[in-house]
Amino acid sequence: MHRALHWSASLLLTVLASSVCLTHALPSILSPNASSVWTAASVQSVVWDIGEPDISPNAHGRVVLGYIDPIADEGGFYEYDDQPLSDDLLVSEGIIDVVVPTALPSGRYYYCVLIVGDARTRSEVFSIDNPVNPSTSTAKVVFPSTLSVGKAPPKNGPRRPQHSLPRVEEEYGRNL
Helix, strand or coil: CHHHHHHHHHHHHHHHHHHHHHHHCCCCEEECCCCCEEECCCEEEEEECCCCCCCCCCCEEEEEEEEEECCCCCCEEEECCCCCCEEEEEHHHCEEEEECCCCCCCEEEEEEEEEECCEEEECCCEEEECCCCCCCCHHHCCCCCCCCCCCCCCCCCCCCCCCCHHHHHHHHCCCC
């Protein structure tokens, strides 16, 4: 009896641990990716794969911008958590348009973060081109402490991303 109770408790803990992991799993960000170049003040799409993992149809999240500081010791990762590019998005839609902030220096330092509750997933590092703040030596790069974040204009009609980047590129164009 004692051995059966111990086995049942172990099984229950395993099932609970598995369900906790599944609820915190987030989809992969498809765009922006390593080949993306965003221009300051432009409207860009953040796209994630809604085919993996299972996402609650009512899950809400936000997208924030992050950067890798080339001057910081061991490449510091920093995120503008309190200044989201998009807030209260419906995760099951798989896409959100954002306005690229204008105060950022040009360079290949940036990534987007999809946040749902305490779970986070990052995009690949991509570039931002800012004609007002062009590339300089990485020793002179200064990142702003605050962003000027605007709202993206609504698109005409509903937008539903596909489950793979080639299909997304085909539907929305190569310059995501």
